[in-house]
Amino acid sequence: MRHLSTIVSIITVFAVHISAIEFKSLDHIKTKTRPDDQAAAVTALIRRLIPERAAAFTVVVNPSLGPPRLDTFQIESSNNKVNITGTTGVAAAWGFYHYLKHYCGCHISWAGNQLNVPSTLPKVQPALKITSPNRFRYYQNVCTVSYSFVWWNWTRWEREIDWMAMNGINLPLAFNAQEAIWHKVYLKMGFTQKDLDTHFGGPAFLAWARMGNIHGWGGPLTQSWHANQLQLQHQILKRMRDLGMTPVLPAFAGHVPNATVRLFPKANIINGTIWSKFYKDPQYCCTKYLVPSDPLFKTIGKAFIETMIAEFNGTDHVYNADLFNEMNPVSNDLGYLANASRGVYDTIISADPKGIWLMQGWLFTVNGFWYKEQIKAHLTAVPLGRLIVLDLASDILPVYDRTDSYYGQPFIWCMLHNFGGNHGLYGRLDYINKAVFVGRIFPGSTMVGTGLTPEGIDQNDVMYAFMNDLAWRTQPANVTAWIDSYAVRRYGKFSQQSHNAWRILKDTIYNSMENTKEHNRNAIVSRPSLKSQPDMWYDWREVAKAWPLMINASAELGTSPLYRYDLVDIGRQVLQDISASYYAEFQTVFNKNNKTAARSCLAKILDVLLDMDTLLATDSHWLLGNWLESAKALGTSVKEQKWLDYNARNQITIWGPHAEINDYANKQWAGLMKSYYHRRWSLFAFELDIYMDEHRVWNQTRFNELCLNTIEMPWTFDTSDFTTEPVGDTVKVSRWLFEKYKKDISSRTGDVVEFVDVSSQRWRPNKPYMDNSS
Numbered sequence: 076m077r078h079l080s081t082i083v084s085i086i087t088v089f090a091v092h093i094s095a096i097e098f099k100s101l102d103h104i105k106t107k108t109r110p111d112d113q114a115a116a117v118t119a120l121i122r123r124l125i126p127e128r129a130a131a132f133t134v135v136v137n138p139s140l141g142p143p144r145l146d147t148f149q150i151e152s153s154n155n156k157v158n159i160t161g162t163t164g165v166a167a168a169w170g171f172y173h174y175l176k177h178y179c180g181c182h183i184s185w186a187g188n189q190l191n192v193p194s195t196l197p198k199v200q201p202a203l204k205i206t207s208p209n210r211f212r213y214y215q216n217v218c219t220v221s222y223s224f225v226w227w228n229w230t231r232w233e234r235e236i237d238w239m240a241m242n243g244i245n246l247p248l249a250f251n252a253q254e255a256i257w258h259k260v261y262l263k264m265g266f267t268q269k270d271l272d273t274h275f276g277g278p279a280f281l282a283w284a285r286m287g288n289i290h291g292w293g294g295p296l297t298q299s300w301h302a303n304q305l306q307l308q309h310q311i312l313k314r315m316r317d318l319g320m321t322p323v324l325p326a327f328a329g330h331v332p333n334a335t336v337r338l339f340p341k342a343n344i345i346n347g348t349i350w351s352k353f354y355k356d357p358q359y360c361c362t363k364y365l366v367p368s369d370p371l372f373k374t375i376g377k378a379f380i381e382t383m384i385a386e387f388n389g390t391d392h393v394y395n396a397d398l399f400n401e402m403n404p405v406s407n408d409l410g411y412l413a414n415a416s417r418g419v420y421d422t423i424i425s426a427d428p429k430g431i432w433l434m435q436g437w438l439f440t441v442n443g444f445w446y447k448e449q450i451k452a453h454l455t456a457v458p459l460g461r462l463i464v465l466d467l468a469s470d471i472l473p474v475y476d477r478t479d480s481y482y483g484q485p486f487i488w489c490m491l492h493n494f495g496g497n498h499g500l501y502g503r504l505d506y507i508n509k510a511v512f513v514g515r516i517f518p519g520s521t522m523v524g525t526g527l528t529p530e531g532i533d534q535n536d537v538m539y540a541f542m543n544d545l546a547w548r549t550q551p552a553n554v555t556a557w558i559d560s561y562a563v564r565r566y567g568k569f570s571q572q573s574h575n576a577w578r579i580l581k582d583t584i585y586n587s588m589e590n591t592k593e594h595n596r597n598a599i600v601s602r603p604s605l606k607s608q609p610d611m612w613y614d615w616r617e618v619a620k621a622w623p624l625m626i627n628a629s630a631e632l633g634t635s636p637l638y639r640y641d642l643v644d645i646g647r648q649v650l651q652d653i654s655a656s657y658y659a660e661f662q663t664v665f666n667k668n669n670k671t672a673a674r675s676c677l678a679k680i681l682d683v684l685l686d687m688d689t690l691l692a693t694d695s696h697w698l699l700g701n702w703l704e705s706a707k708a709l710g711t712s713v714k715e716q717k718w719l720d721y722n723a724r725n726q727i728t729i730w731g732p733h734a735e736i737n738d739y740a741n742k743q744w745a746g747l748m749k750s751y752y753h754r755r756w757s758l759f760a761f762e763l764d765i766y767m768d769e770h771r772v773w774n775q776t777r778f779n780e781l782c783l784n785t786i787e788m789p790w791t792f793d794t795s796d797f798t799t800e801p802v803g804d805t806v807k808v809s810r811w812l813f814e815k816y817k818k819d820i821s822s823r824t825g826d827v828v829e830f831v832d833v834s835s836q837r838w839r840p841n842k843p844y845m846d847n848s849s
C-alpha cells in the first residue's frame with residue numbers, strides 16, 4: 076500500500092484525468108486497416124453475438140472522433156436504432172459493449188454470455204462520448220497461450236478476439252505459430268530436423284521453451300502441429316487487424332538450439348542457467364544463450380522477423396522478447412546488461428526500423444539480482460519511448476514505483492491476478508480500484524495503458540470484468556454499486572439472495588489486502604504432506620455464508636447458466652476451504668499423536684474430494700474431459716493424439732518429466748478430483764496409517780517418490796477418456812452438499828480445530844525493495 080493512502084487523496088482533488096507523459100515515438104503504433112473495413116468487422120462481430128438484433132446497430136469508424144492517440148467511442152440513439160462510432164474498430168466494439176452493459180444489462184465473460192437485450196432498445200440521448208484515459212489496453216501473459224489457449228481452434232479464438240474487442244483490448248499478443256517460423260529460419264541456416272526436434276517444447280510447454288527456461292520438454296512438434304498453428308495465426312492476425320488492434324508478434328531473445336554451438340563454433344554462446352527444478356535433466360535444462368552483442372544474434376533475429384513479416388503479410392511494429400525470465404543473467408555488469416537489451420532492440424529495428432520492443436517486467440520482481448542500477452542500465456540502453464515495459468503484476472508487485480517509472484520508458488499497468496490457471500476465488504477489488512489511478516498520476520508517470528496478464532483464464536470472471544471497466548474510467552468506481560450491478564447483469568435478473576451473496580464475496584475473498592502470491596493455492600490439490608499449510612488469508616466461514624444464499628437464489632435464477640456456473644464455483648470454494656480446515660485439524664491431532672482423530676480427519680478429506688468431484692461434474696465448464704478432448708482433437712493420428720493427451724495431462728499435474736514444477740498448474744475439475752487428487756490422498760492416508768501403527772517417523776521423501784511412481788506419473792501416461800458431458804443437477808447437488816456440511820461450516824473452532832497462522836510464512840519477494848544504489 077506504500078504510496079496509496081497519500082496519493083488517493085490527490086485523486087479526489089484532481090478528479091479529472093491527468094495524462095501521463097505522451098510518447099510521440101509510439102504514434103505509428105496504430106491500425107492500418109481502412110475505417111470502413113474496421114466498421115465491417117465490428118458489424119460482423121455484432122451479428123455473431125446477437126444475430127436477431129444486429130440490424131438495430133450501425134457502426135461507423137471515424138479516426139477523428141476524438142483526440143489523437145486515445146480511443147474514443149460515441150453511442151447515440153437514432154429513431155429505433157443505435158449508432159456507434161469509434162476512432163477504431165476496437166473503440167466501436169468497446170462502445171457497443173458499453174451500451175450492452177450499461178443500458179441493456181448484458182454481460183459477456185469466459186464462463187458465458189447473458190445477452191437478453193430488451194425488446195425496445197434503451198435510448199441514449201444526448202450522445203454518450205467516452206475517451207479512454209490511456210493509449211493501450213493490453214492482454215495476455217506469455218504463459219496464457221500455454222495454460223489456457225493451447226488447444227483452441229478457430230471457433231474458440233474467434234470468441235476470444237470478440238471478447239477482447241468488446242473490452243477495448245487493442246494490444247494483444249499474437250503468439251501462435253512462432254515455432255513454424257523458427258523451423259523455416261533454422262532449416263535455411265543449416266540446422267537439421269533433429270536439431271530442432273530437441274529444441275522446441277511440446278504444445279503445452281511452448282511458453283517456457285520460447286523464453287529459454289527449458290527446451291525439448293513435451294516435444295518434438297509435428298508437421299501437422301505447425302500447419303495447424305500457421306493457419307490459426309493467419310486467421311487470428313487477420314481478425315485482430317480487421318478490428319483495428321495492434322497484435323504483438325514475437326522477436327528473438329537469444330535462446331538457441333544446442334546445435335548452434337556445432338554450426339557456429341565461433342559464436343559467443345553461453346550455457347543458460349537452471350530454471351526452477353529442471354536441473355535433473357540436461358536434455359531439457361540450461362538452454363544455450365547467444366549473447367546479443369554477437370553478430371550472429373542480429374543475423375538470426377533479423378531473419379526471424381523478416382520471415383514472419385513475409386508469412387503474415389506485414390507487421391504492426393510491436394514485438395515481444397523476454398531475455399531473463401526467472402533466470403539471472405550471467406553478469407550483473409551494467410555494460411553487459413545494457414548491451415543485452417541494446418542488442419535485442421537493434422536486431423528488431425534492423426528488420427523493422429519502426430519496431431517497438433515490448434517486454435514483461437516480471438524479471439524485475441523475482442529476486443535480488445535486479446537492483447536499481449541494473450534495471451536502469453538494461454532499460455535505458457534502448458532509446459526512450461522505444462521499449463514498452465509491462466508492469467506485469469501491478470496488483471501485487473508493482474515495479475514502476477521504485478524505478479522512477481521505469482527510468483522514463485513507457486509502461487503498462489497490468490493486473491496479473493492468476494498463476495497457473497488455478498481455480499481459487501481471489502481478487503483485490505478495492506486495491507486495484509485505487510492503484511490503477513495512482514499509476515496514472517504518479518509524479519512523472521510514464522503509464523501508457525492498462526492490461527490483463529493472467530497466466531491462465533477461465534476463473535474469477537468478476538475481477539477481469541472490473542479491471543476492464545477501470546480501463547475507461549477516469550476515477551475510481553463505487554465498488555459496492557459496481558458489484559450490485561455486476562450480479563444483475565451476469566444473471567440477467569435481480570435476486571436479493573445473489574445480491575447479498577455477492578456483497579459478501581466483495582467484502583471478503585475479493586478484497587484481499589495483502590500481496591500474497593499464493594492466494595489461489597490450496598493444499599487439497601497439492602501433494603499431501605505433513606508440512607504444507609492451507610492458505611487462508613480470508614475468513615472462510617464468512618465466505619461460506621454466500622453459499623446458502625446462492626443456493627436459495629435458484630428459485631429466481633435457476634435457469635441462468637452463469638448462475639449455475641457461479642453456484643458450482645462458490646460451492647467448490649467452500650468445499651475446498653472445508654477440506655483445508657480438516658487438514659489443519661489433522662495436523663494438530665497428528666502432532667498430538669491422536670490416531671483416532673487423525674484417521675477420522677483423513678477420512679473426511681477423502682470424502683470432500685469425492686463430493687467436490689460430484690459438484691464439479693454438474694457443469695460443463697468444470698470437466699477434465701474438455702481439456703483432454705480438445706487436446707486430442709488436434710491430433711491427426713492416434714500417435715499424435717496420445718502425445719497431445721500426454722502434454723495436456725503432464726502440464727496440469729507433475730509439470731515436467733520428474734515433477735519439476737509439481738502441481739503448479741493444478742485444476743479443480745471433475746475427473747481430476749477423483750482420479751488424481753483423491754487417489755493421492757488415499758495413498759497418504761494409507762501410508763500414514765501404517766506409520767502411526769508402527770510408530771515410525773514419517774519420511775516425506777519416501778512418500779513423494781511413492782506418490783510419483785505409483786500414482787502421478789502413471790496417471791500422466793494413462794489414456795482413459797473423461798467425459799465432456801455434465802452429470803447431475805447443480806442446484807440439487809449444491810443443496811444436498813450444503814445440508815451435509817453445514818454443521819462443519821458453522822461450528823466454532825475448539826481446541827482441536829485450530830487454524831494455523833500462515834501469515835508469517837507467506838511468500839514474499841526476495842528482498843523486494845532492497846537497493847544497493849541508494
Ligand SMILES: *[C@@H]1O[C@H](CO)[C@@H](O)[C@H](O)[C@H]1NC(C)=O
Nearest residue numbers: 133135151152153156157158
Ligand atoms: C445513424 O446512422 C444512420 C446510418 O448510418 C444515419 O442515417 C443516421 O443519420 C445516424 N444518426 C445519427 C443521430 O447520427
Ligand SMILES: *[C@@H]1O[C@H](CO)[C@@H](O)[C@H](O)[C@H]1NC(C)=O
Nearest residue numbers: 273333334336337357358359
Ligand atoms: C549439444 O551439442 C554438443 C556439441 O555439438 C553435443 O556434444 C551435445 O551432445 C549436445 N547436447 C544435447 C543434449 O543434445
Ligand SMILES: *[C@@H]1O[C@H](CO)[C@@H](O)[C@H](O)[C@H]1NC(C)=O
Nearest residue numbers: 344345346347357358360361
Ligand atoms: C556448458 O555445458 C556443457 C554441458 O551441457 C559443458 O560441457 C560445457 O563445458 C559448458 N560450458 C561452459 C562454458 O560452462
Ligand SMILES: *[C@@H]1O[C@H](CO)[C@@H](O)[C@H](O)[C@H]1NC(C)=O
Nearest residue numbers: 107108309313387388389390
Ligand atoms: C496484405 O496486407 C495488405 C495491406 O497491408 C492488404 O491490402 C492485402 O489484402 C493483404 N493480403 C492478404 C493475403 O491478407
Ligand SMILES: *[C@@H]1O[C@H](CO)[C@@H](O)[C@H](O)[C@H]1NC(C)=O
Nearest residue numbers: 368408409410411412413414
Ligand atoms: C558492450 O558492447 C560494446 C560494443 O559492442 C563492447 O565494446 C563492450 O565490451 C560490451 N560490454 C560488455 C560488458 O560486454
Ligand SMILES: *[C@@H]1O[C@H](CO)[C@@H](O)[C@H](O)[C@H]1NC(C)=O
Nearest residue numbers: 552553554555556557559560
Ligand atoms: C456506493 O454505492 C452504494 C450502493 O449503491 C451506495 O449505498 C453508496 O452510498 C455509494 N457510495 C458512495 C460514496 O457513493
Ligand SMILES: *[C@@H]1O[C@H](CO)[C@@H](O)[C@H](O)[C@H]1NC(C)=O
Nearest residue numbers: 572620622623624625626627
Ligand atoms: C434458504 O432457504 C431456506 C428454505 O426456505 C431457509 O430455511 C434458509 O434460511 C435460507 N437460507 C438463507 C441463507 O437465506
Ligand SMILES: *[C@@H]1O[C@H](CO)[C@@H](O)[C@H](O)[C@H]1NC(C)=O
Nearest residue numbers: 664667669670671672673827
Ligand atoms: C482424540 O481426539 C478426539 C476427538 O478429536 C477426542 O475425542 C479424544 O479424546 C482424543 N483422544 C486422545 C487420546 O486425546
Ligand SMILES: *[C@@H]1O[C@H](CO)[C@@H](O)[C@H](O)[C@H]1NC(C)=O
Nearest residue numbers: 227228229230231704705708
Ligand atoms: C472447436 O472446439 C470446440 C471445443 O473443443 C468444439 O466444440 C468445436 O466443434 C470445434 N470447432 C470446430 C470448427 O472444429
Ligand SMILES: *[C@@H]1O[C@H](CO)[C@@H](O)[C@H](O)[C@H]1NC(C)=O
Nearest residue numbers: 772773774775776777778780
Ligand atoms: C527417506 O526416504 C528416502 C527415499 O526413500 C531415503 O533415501 C532416506 O534415507 C529416508 N530417510 C530416512 C531418515 O529414513
